[in-house]
Amino acid sequence: MIRIRNIGFCYPDGNRALNDISIDIEKGSNVAVVGANGAGKSTLLALLVGLHTLLEGQIEIDGKAVRKDSLDEIRKMVGFVFQNPDDQLFMARVYDDIVFGPRNFGYSAEKITEMADTALEIMKIGHLKDRAPHKLSGGEKRNVAIAAVLAMNPEVLLLDEPSSYLDPKSRRNFILAMERLPHTKIIATHDLDLVLDLCDRVIVMSQGKVIADGEPFKLFFDEDLMERSGLELPLSLQTRK
Amino acid sequence: MHMADALITPAVGGVMLAVSAGAIGYSAKKVKEELDDRKVPLMGVMGAFVFAGQMINFTIPATGSSGHIGGGILLAALLGPHAAFLVISAVLLIQALFFADGGLLALGCNIFNMGFFACYVVYPLIYKAIINKNFSAKRITAASVSSVVIGLQLGAFAVVLETLISGITELPFGSFVLLMQPIHLAIGLGEGIATAAVLSFVLKSNPMLLDGYQAQEVTVKMQSRKVVVILLAAAVIIGGFVSLFASGNPDGLEWSMEGVAGTAELESDSAAHNAAASLQQIFSFLPDYGFKGGSEENAAAGTSVSGIVGGGITLGLAGLTGYLITKTKKKKVKCQS
Amino acid sequence: MSKLAESLNKIQTLEELSDGITVLHRIHPMAKMITTIFFLVVVISFDRYQISGLVPFFIYPILMMAIGEIPYKSVLSRLVIALPFSFFAGLSNPILDRQTAFLLAGLPISWGLLSFFSILLKTVLTVMAVLIMVATTPMDQLARQLVRLRIPKVFVMQLMLTVRYLTIIIAEASSMMNAYHLRSVKQKGIDLNHVGTFMGQLLLRSYSRAERVYLAMKCRGFNGEYHFAQAHAVRKSDILYCIGLCTGFFIFRWCNLSMIIGRLLGQ
Numbered sequence: 001m002i003r004i005r006n007i008g009f010c011y012p013d014g015n016r017a018l019n020d021i022s023i024d025i026e027k028g029s030n031v032a033v034v035g036a037n038g039a040g041k042s043t044l045l046a047l048l049v050g051l052h053t054l055l056e057g058q059i060e061i062d063g064k065a066v067r068k069d070s071l072d073e074i075r076k077m078v079g080f081v082f083q084n085p086d087d088q089l090f091m092a093r094v095y096d097d098i099v100f101g102p103r104n105f106g107y108s109a110e111k112i113t114e115m116a117d118t119a120l121e122i123m124k125i126g127h128l129k130d131r132a133p134h135k136l137s138g139g140e141k142r143n144v145a146i147a148a149v150l151a152m153n154p155e156v157l158l159l160d161e162p163s164s165y166l167d168p169k170s171r172r173n174f175i176l177a178m179e180r181l182p183h184t185k186i187i188a189t190h191d192l193d194l195v196l197d198l199c200d201r202v203i204v205m206s207q208g209k210v211i212a213d214g215e216p217f218k219l220f221f222d223e224d225l226m227e228r229s230g231l232e233l234p235l236s237l238q239t240r241k
Numbered sequence: 242m243h244m245a246d247a248l249i250t251p252a253v254g255g256v257m258l259a260v261s262a263g264a265i266g267y268s269a270k271k272v273k274e275e276l277d278d279r280k281v282p283l284m285g286v287m288g289a290f291v292f293a294g295q296m297i298n299f300t301i302p303a304t305g306s307s308g309h310i311g312g313g314i315l316l317a318a319l320l321g322p323h324a325a326f327l328v329i330s331a332v333l334l335i336q337a338l339f340f341a342d343g344g345l346l347a348l349g350c351n352i353f354n355m356g357f358f359a360c361y362v363v364y365p366l367i368y369k370a371i372i373n374k375n376f377s378a379k380r381i382t383a384a385s386v387s388s389v390v391i392g393l394q395l396g397a398f399a400v401v402l403e404t405l406i407s408g409i410t411e412l413p414f415g416s417f418v419l420l421m422q423p424i425h426l427a428i429g430l431g432e433g434i435a436t437a438a439v440l441s442f443v444l445k446s447n448p449m450l451l452d453g454y455q456a457q458e459v460t461v462k463m464q465s466r467k468v469v470v471i472l473l474a475a476a477v478i479i480g481g482f483v484s485l486f487a488s489g490n491p492d493g494l495e496w497s498m499e500g501v502a503g504t505a506e507l508e509s510d511s512a513a514h515n516a517a518a519s520l521q522q523i524f525s526f527l528p529d530y531g532f533k534g535g536s537e538e539n540a541a542a543g544t545s546v547s548g549i550v551g552g553g554i555t556l557g558l559a560g561l562t563g564y565l566i567t568k569t570k571k572k573k574v575k576c577q578s
Numbered sequence: 579m580s581k582l583a584e585s586l587n588k589i590q591t592l593e594e595l596s597d598g599i600t601v602l603h604r605i606h607p608m609a610k611m612i613t614t615i616f617f618l619v620v621v622i623s624f625d626r627y628q629i630s631g632l633v634p635f636f637i638y639p640i641l642m643m644a645i646g647e648i649p650y651k652s653v654l655s656r657l658v659i660a661l662p663f664s665f666f667a668g669l670s671n672p673i674l675d676r677q678t679a680f681l682l683a684g685l686p687i688s689w690g691l692l693s694f695f696s697i698l699l700k701t702v703l704t705v706m707a708v709l710i711m712v713a714t715t716p717m718d719q720l721a722r723q724l725v726r727l728r729i730p731k732v733f734v735m736q737l738m739l740t741v742r743y744l745t746i747i748i749a750e751a752s753s754m755m756n757a758y759h760l761r762s763v764k765q766k767g768i769d770l771n772h773v774g775t776f777m778g779q780l781l782l783r784s785y786s787r788a789e790r791v792y793l794a795m796k797c798r799g800f801n802g803e804y805h806f807a808q809a810h811a812v813r814k815s816d817i818l819y820c821i822g823l824c825t826g827f828f829i830f831r832w833c834n835l836s837m838i839i840g841r842l843l844g845q
Contacts, residue, residue: 046793051793051796075796082793087791090282090739091742092716093716100795104800132593133742134745149798152798152799242663245663245701246622246704247664247697247698247700248664248668248697250622265729269731269732278800278801278802279789281739282739282788283789284740285737285743285791286743286747286787286788288736288739288743288744289742289743289744289746292740292744292748293744293747293748293751294777294781296751297582297755298581299773300768300770310773319781327733327736328736330733332740338717338720339592339712340585340588340659341705341708344704345615345618345708409693410667410670410671410693411693412670413674416670434773435777438773438774439774439777439781441774442774447782450785546840547840547844548633548836549630549836550836550844551630551835551837551841552629552634552840554836554839554843555634555637555835555839556633556636556640559641560640562640563644566644
């Protein structure tokens with residue numbers, strides 16, 4: 001269970017990114033965060049793993065406040081999948097990247113192998129183990145990036161624009177893989193069709209504020225809301241309109 | 242000016258490797274002391290940046306020539322000398338491994354010539370002194386150009402010394418120096434200008450990235466064309482000086498090849514002969530070989546003919562075996578498919 | 579092809595080669611490293627007039643290239659870079675040292691010419707030896723061995739990161755170059771007036787990438803300490819490979835095989 005209470009954040013250059021946001025997220029739910037470029041989606045995700053320090057308000061994950069001294073615990077619980085897999089996969093070999101997290105948290109060698117193998121199996125990428133990340137396709141990279149996060153055995157998955165860099169087939173595979181995972185997922189995205197396929201709840205952001213929160217099918221038909229938040233009706237719904 | 246393995250002796254390569262390894266150990270310790278774990282990913286990516294940057298050529302107006310950014314000074318100005326030294330060492334290692342740009346045993350020489358001088362001599366003594374905690378486009382330009390030029394001059398001179406100590410080439414000291422230094426003066430000016438341009442851009446757009454920068458007012462930038470004109474004038478003057486000095490020097494520094502050859506031959510004569518004689522005794526399996534025997538010259542000829550025939554056969558056999566291995570391997574693949 | 583695209587191509591070719599599955603690829607990286615270094619030391623320890631003694635050393639690269647399935651094209655592309663410096667540094671030898679060493683079919687061969695060819699042979703041999711190592715061993719495995727050799731972890735880690743981001747930054751630079759050239763006429767390189775902005779832009783992009791990489795590392799519990807996986811265990815065959823080849827080099831160093839064969843035929 002994630003509790004976000006009245007949080008606000010400013011970038012060092014004075015740019016106000018978030019303003020008085022409060023959200024509760026149930027365990028096991030799939031929540032989408034949508035909104036135009038610069039609406040504050042990525043900032044919100046970054047705050048959830050303590051990549052930036054909160055200016056106002058409070059975030060609690062499973063009763064644990066996100067603070068400087070709790071970051072290790074928080075990061076064990078919350079896995080962050082970056083928008084660009086090339087930023088996330090920095091080791092020269094896929095396997096090394098997958099065990100990077102578990103190694104940092106100091107698990108035993110056997111435990112590390114076990115965690116890595118489980119993650120490889122969930123994402124069905126055992127065959128990529130010894131490959132070099134930069135030689136993989138976009139879809140493979142994405143899967144490896146997710147596996148690298150799953151290897152730390154988190155309860156919550158944060159995904160930033162997960163369907164970017166993916167061709168239609170890889171995108172479909174990604175959605176299927178996500179459906180298999182029991183984790184609480186928070187997905188920041190522009191891909192509203194993805195939201196329809198995967199999420200039971202959508203939070204619409206605009207200029208650092210939450211302007212709507214509800215079921216995707218209801219919100220996406222609200223033309224006025226979509227206009228205000230710089231979004232458009234998902235392609236798959238356009239014919240039904 | 243990447244040194245090749247073939248031009249050095251194991252002793253020179255070994256000593257320089259040890260020196261450079263020591264310097265790497267020192268700078269790694271310093272980097273760790275800085276306790277900024279943000280720096281290592283930055284160093285890695287900056288290594289890749291310098292690598293790519295050195296392949297981007299720019300045109301120098303009115304000369305028809307081109308240049309690219311240098312590594313050491315640019316990195317030191319951004320990351321500080323210790324981190325920069327590690328990055329440049331890694332870049333040189335990768336260049337040797339991936340592109341054969343510089344030898345592996347010569348890596349120590351190359352790290353010393355191109356990394357050590359830039360990061361640990363020129364950067365603190367010249368670059369920082371000129372900047373003097375007062376970052377302005379003018380100072381950055383002056384500091385970069387002079388640092389890169391001096392760094393390359395030192396590096397080029399080290400190449401000369403390493404080659405001469407190794408004694409693989411016949412080039413006399415004077416001629417070698419006169420060949421290397423002016424060439425690297427020209428290269429240094431190009432690299433210096435590019436380095437200055439990049440650092441001035443950083444000063445304008447995000448000065449906090451500069452090593453040792455504290456917020457201050459940025460002064461007007463110098464027009465790069467103006468800089469080129471001034472530097473070209475400097476190059477011409479220095480070049481003229483060097484050639485004047487060269488032609489006035491009686492030590493056989495005339496740049497006609499015959500002249501150099503004529504004087505140098507006398508010096509190398511006895512040395513070459515002695516070396517050759519001892520060589521024949523030490524390295525030949527049996528000292529008394531040859532086709533006909535008799536006069537010394539004939540013996541040498543016999544030796545060399547044996548050498549050529551034998552070498553040819555060895556090479557032929559090796560080639561044949563290699564060919565056969567490749568052949569059988571291909572067959573195997575065919576069978577499998 | 580632009581310089582950037584060309585080197586990108588070279589790196590990729592090399593990486594593909596090093597992913598091979600030949601016997602040579604399976605040899606322990608440390609065994610290959612020691613063998614390569616020993617080979618280099620032995621080759622450059624030869625006297626500057628030595629040619630016949632060097633020739634038998636070609637047996638090693640020729641056999642390894644065949645066993646490791648390394649195409650000769652890659653040797654050539656490396657020689658293009660490695661040879662010029664050796665060539666010009668060695669060129670003075672035949673000019674300055676013209677004392678006749680012997681007559682070959684009536685033609686005088688000078689000591690300078692001998693030493694010049696010796697330099698060229700050494701260059702080719704050393705370039706081939708390093709190529710064999712990198713074409714049969716992935717870079718990350720080589721880097722891991724450096725940790726074993728007590729090279730500081732900070733250095734090895736940033737070396738691996740440089741290798742990792744090399745292709746990405748080169749590709750980024752390459753597309754920037756294309757975009758630049760599409761909007762500028764008849765220019766080979768970047769105009770000097772644009773160098774600062776162009777390179778600076780690439781620099782800032784690299785910086786923000788480094789920042790994102792760092793954050794991604796932080797998210798997975800990174801606290802400044804690097805953990806490297808254990809390399810594969812050393813097998814008997816690895817030790818045999820290493821000792822066998824090094825002994826071979828040692829013998830070739832002291833017995834001139836060319837001479838022996840030549841003499842046998844002469845009699």
